[in-house]
Amino acid sequence: MALWRGSAYAGFLALAVGCVFLLEPELPGSALRSLWSSLRLGPAPAALGPASPESRLAAAWDALIVQPARRWRRVAVGVNACVDVVLSGVRLLQALGLSPGPGRDHAVLHSRNDLEEAFVHFMGRGAAAERFFSDKEAFQDIARVASALPAAQHYVGGNAALIGQKFAANTDLKGFPFTWSWPV
Structure with a gap:
């Protein structure tokens, strides 16, 4: 802690x-x-x-930045990558057969209706939000509909993938502006 x-x-x-x-x-x-x-x-x-x-x-x-008092025996490293689908949220809701209603924040999305309420809630305020979608099948159905829309644009997503893409595109990078080291 x-x-x-x-x-x-x-x-x-x-x-x-x-x-x-x-x-x-x-x-x-x-x-x-x-x-x-x-x-x-x-x-x-x-x-x-x-x-x-x-x-x-x-x-x-x-x-x-100081050396930890207790040495780590194991280190876990995680990477992530995903595909971001960029499109009009209003068009997505229309394609899903949803019509605007009252907005409401949901900490976790469970259904298309939760998605619609959260969209109205945040976009009505000019804000963006990321929410976890708990129903795998409903999420995959929404993602399929979103990807199939004619105006949908697909991009590499996830910090690890974006960093890797930046390194691959800029082979002349010499290093990072800051380096830190711990005395051994």
């Missing part, structure tokens, strides 16, 4: 620091040193002076 809490703190800190740099890219080094010391992360690195915001952020991450 403590591992996740530390990760959550680090993620929140990264988000906050990113917002600060976005809103005030020329933030004085003294303000950053003050922030650094208030977080009790040790002495402020020299990089907090005239260096770029990216290097200062990397230095903050290096101070926050």
Whole structure:
């Protein structure tokens, strides 16, 4: 639990620091040193002076990322890939024989009617949402109808597949802008 809490703190800190740099890219080094010391992360690195915001952020991450107290014996790595079908939601509802009614949020979708209510609820507010569909057969039927529509466009989906596609398309990539290492 403590591992996740530390990760959550680090993620929140990264988000906050990113917002600060976005809103005030020329933030004085003294303000950053003050922030650094208030977080009790040790002495402020020299990089907090005239260096770029990216290097200062990397230095903050290096101070926050520590070697785990207990070594892992096993590591699980998951990858995902899917096909995204992009089309008009209104046309999909029409193809499914659904007509607009009152909108309602559903944490889990169980039927076409739940899909229609969630669509009306979120699109009426100009928002998007992702929901789990619990009925496998109903979901597959909706996916089949969506894929068969003439205006349906199919794209590779899932973060792992998109990253792999980006690497394959850009063979000249040399590496990532940030690297982290733990002392062994």
